[in-house]
Amino acid sequence: MNVSYWELKNWFTNVDYTVVGSGIVGLHTALRLRERFPDSKILILEKGILPDGASTKNAGFACFGSLSEIIEDLRNYSEEEVIQLIQKRWNGLQLLRKRLGDATLDFKPYGGYEIFLKEDERTYAECLQKMPFINEILKPLFRTDVFTKEVDRFDFKGIHEYLIFNPFEGQLDTGNMMQALLKETIANNILILNQQTVKEFHDSDKGVEVHTTDFTFTSKKVLFATNGFADTLTNGAVRPARAQVLITEPIPNLDIKGAFHIDGGYYYFRNIGDRILFGGGRNLDFEGEATSEFGLTEKIQNRLEQLLSEVILPNTPYKIAHRWSGIMGLGSHKKPIVEQLSPNVYCGVRLGGMGVAIGSLVGQELADLV
Template identity: 90%
Template structure:
């Protein structure tokens, strides 16, 4: 690359910390590094024009797990591990709100609901039966009951009588959140370069040579915050998982407010700007959606539209305004990977589809590794 003396001096000389990825984790890591090392030179490299992955693509759920998801987690992890995971998500949400303010992220405490389709009889019955037990194990953390039965007041169709309501869940404006984080980074003299893909790196012990598609430079420390794109970095411990989403045109007199989970969280919807945003469906094709390529499939989009017309808005006319996809980072365990890869290289990845909840905390813990 034809780099000038001025570019070398201002961007690539004497770099203390290089963060790869300008999503929720990367920006929080950089901001926490600035708090710890006020005089340091911090550079963020982002491969997309905007933060790629899920940070600007997610549905904006300020949640920590639906009742059926928590019950399912208890089949795979100990009670202590599940409670610790929920506590991390709750602490992360509070950290995000504290750093940026509820006004900046447009936080709305409408609560969250779990909706059970008529055909999902077994999950519905199990959730009603285990609801008191889950409230009991979460009471030390939340100081009150988290889940309660509520009769459907939204005029959904093809569902069981009761919804499960969670008053601690809320929603945010994802775009506002990311813009607020980017402004914080710029205000704190953190350099961000977009359209830069890290192709390789070498930790010499005294520093890290970072190679991108356009140039090479040396950084004292290198931090990866690439989540769904971290499969090679972690030798397969992180798998990409695509999530497909659609949103309607504005709907007059829309009375649906809140965040909603269906089918163990594999489908989710919410209100935003008098529209319905609906996403999910990767359970229809786990193998096909285990990809880091953005895109839409007819099978999943048809199912989303079916849920919209038959369950969510059965008596309402609507038009689809837009569709998109995002890339999450999943793995064999729901606990994030925050670890050293070598003496001067570390990573904070595998957010398990809970980036809004735990991204800020993972970023802070990643910064604390150096």
């Protein structure tokens, strides 16, 4: 790369901290480093034009897990682990709201709902049966019942009589959130370079030699916040998972407000003003969607449209305005990986599809490892 003296001096000399990834985790990491080390030089490297992955591509759910997801987690993890994970997600949401403010986030506390398709009798019955127990174990955290059953007032079709309501869920504007975080990062004298992929790095007693798409430089510490793209970094402990999403054109007199979960959280929808955003369907093709490549598939998009027309908007005409995909980071455990990889290299990854909730806290924990 044709690098000038000025570029070397201002961007690539005496770099204290390099954060790889400018998503929710990466930006919170950098901001926390600035709080701890006010005079340090902090550089963020981002491989996309905008933050790649899921930070600018998610659905904007301020949630911590539906009732059926929590019940499923209790099958795989101890009660203590599940409660700790919910607490981290809840604390992360409060940290995000405190940093940016509800007005900036366009945070709306409409609550969250879980709906159950008619054919999903087993999950519906289990959720109703175990709801009192789940409320009891969450009471120390929320001081009241989290989940209650409500009769459907939205005129959905093909579902069971009761919805499960959670008043602690909300929704926010993902674009506003990331734009505000980027502005705050720049205001704190943190440098961001886009379209720079880290090809390799070498840790030594002199620091970390970082090789990117266009140049090589040395940083005292490197912190990876690459979530869905961290499979190589973590020896396979993080697997990419693609999520496909669509959004409708504005729908006159839309009477749906809230964050909604279907089929154990594999499908999710919400209103954005008078539009419906609808995503999910990864469970139709786990193997095919375990990819770090952005894209859409006919099988999943057709299922989203089927549920949209038959269940969510059965008597309402609509048009699809836009479709996209994002890449999440999953693994054999839902607990995020926040750890030191070598003397000067750290990572905060595997957000388990809960980046909005837990990303700010993971970023803070990652910075505090230094």
